[in-house]
Amino acid sequence: MKAAAVDLAALVKAAREARERAYAPYSGFTVGAAILACDGTVFTGANVENASYGLTLCAERVALACAVAAGRRKFEALAVVAASATVPCGACLQSLAEFGTSWVLVLAGPEGPFHRLDLQALLPQPFALRGGNG
Numbered sequence: 694m695k696a697a698a699v700d701l702a703a704l705v706k707a708a709r710e711a712r713e714r715a716y717a718p719y720s721g722f723t724v725g726a727a728i729l730a731c732d733g734t735v736f737t738g739a740n741v742e743n744a745s746y747g748l749t750l751c752a753e754r755v756a757l758a759c760a761v762a763a764g765r766r767k768f769e770a771l772a773v774v775a776a777s778a779t780v781p782c783g784a785c786l787q788s789l790a791e792f793g794t795s796w797v798l799v800l801a802g803p804e805g806p807f808h809r810l811d812l813q814a815l816l817p818q819p820f821a822l823r824g825g826n827g
């Protein structure tokens with residue numbers, strides 16, 4: 694499926710629903726994410742915080758881990774929803790890049806329009822092991 698043909702609005706809707714399940718008692722900053730795999734399956738995630746703050750899981754990486762654990766390794770797009778359109782953190786960008794650099798990223802708030810950009814614009818030079826990953 695080509696990104697142009699992807700229903701990005703539906704992906705944002707899935708991320709908005711996922712955000713409602715975020716566990717963020719410490720920051721109060723809830724995030725939802727939805728990943729579209731190349732076979733059309735959507736995987737969602739939300740941030741999961743911990744009293745030991747550094748153990749907090751970002752929404753994007755929760756969604757990515759769910760997708761990979763379900764057997765997917767090829768992806769089209771990621772939608773992220775927060776209180777306003779928010780760029781994923783660097784750790785999440787690097788995690789996405791592990792599975793390719795042609796991700797379409799869709800950023801949105803709780804309602805209204807979304808913004809589309811490419812992972813390559815945000816992370817043009819991801820870390821890679823000298824011999825290649827994997």
Ligand code: THU
Binds near residue numbers: 717722724742750753
């Ligand atoms: N957070 C995410 O879920 N994704 C990001 O890309 C950055 C930050 C979460 C982590 C924490 O629960 C809250 O937002 C505030 O940093």
